[in-house]
Amino acid sequence: MNNYTHSNLRNVALVGHASSGKTMLGECMLACAGNINRLGSVTDGTTASDYHKAEQERQFSIHTSLLHTEWLDTRFHIIDTPGYLDFIAESRAALKVSDLALVVAHATHGIEIGTSKVWEYAEEFNLPKIIVVNGIDAENAEYKPILEELEATFGKRFFPINIPTNPGPGFNKALDVIRKSKLTYKTDGSGKYDESKVSGEEEEQVEQLHSQLIELVAESDDTLLEKFFDEGISEEELRGGLHQAFQSQVFIPVFFASSETNVGVARIMDFIAKYASSPD
Template structure:
């Protein structure tokens, strides 16, 4: 089995209101990474994470589902969570054991009650967030309006890293603000794309946004801020390190465009998470409680003593109780007793 350092691990939960497309986004990620040969669908009842009979019958997620894949030499540990408020506990417990939240928004409905709730719980856990406007191949999608909604609800520091070119049926083109280029996805669902120069009509808007991004990045680090004031710009290498730190500081919230059902925008989102997303190293410590006194203590994630967080227990027929946990410190092995 391939081993990964802590810095090469990305633990994140996919959260949001019901029907935003979380399960399908996870399905597309698994497909892009080669973990599955073809994408399943909710209607066909053959997605990887919705595997319970009740989920098939109701065609909604009821249980949180851990998934994993490799992308650009990084290990992704993903938790797909239900969006309907009846099952909000699954999302809450999942957000307690991840290092980042990927918050999905429906491209026609925008910010909904469930969106605000999961945002609030992610904030309570002090983990960085990434926003994704999903389903931009739908009729009546309203990207610009949703961006404004996110600024109104989540803060003025929400920043669109991408812009949809042809939102609506047939959507397959995205403008990348960071690299100032046009991304055109194949329409065969493969997730493959080509890069080309920006059309002239987009250049002014992207140039303004790119400058705004540089300012966000510079503000995340005093050294970069000083360079920005001296030079009026930052190099690509400085931008790379600065974006990661800006996300950790939550000085800006990146927002992306996807249509997971047709696998548009997913690979670029995965690449961004791989390059700039949070790892256990970024978190450093977590707060726990002493078993004897309930006193809150700080636990270093690189400690030798085993510390685990059980975030989910289910009872399966013919198997019994199964508990899912994250190892925060030390190591665990079969047969080990943990108090």
């Protein structure tokens, strides 16, 4: 293990309603980083988080657990919390000692009581939040309805960082708004993907969203907006402005993913490493 300074640490609380996929999301992060060579299963009691016998028997988390991994020269401390309301105090305690709230909601269940409670706690501690909409590979899953529900429920600006192009069973492709490209994920659970150019309607869609993202970021960095219109900017040039806009929650980033198949998770980790804050 490398020695990390505070600036390269990320303390992340995985929170959300029960059965939204938090434990499997943590499992996917470990798989992406190579800490495990295959995904465990909540049903089989083989995940890294649910190691207590009672959790394995009940097939859901009842204790907070701590996972560690490394990504892009950054050390992640991930606190996986139970989702059932009987154990909601565990979520509040985890958020109190974290620097980021990774709020998980299920694509077909929408915003549930547990989602609202952990949001309230994250607001109490003034934490930056990322929404992960999990289960976008479920039957009849769509991305637009939950974006609308998020804004109607919490009254904030939510912005999709990726857009699923084949939601529902078999989901493995998404438009990447930051990179303006299309990512096609492997089906082996590794979290790896191939990147390709977009064309036609997809190109139009991703260009429009990218421009909207720049405008949001420009609320905290006017220089960036000027350069964008003059000559365009790279992901690295966008980085500083995105960090500031995210930390001040000018908008709430939304990622669509499947924690059962490890699709979309690697780019969530990229975002946390590049744009989230350290304990400093």
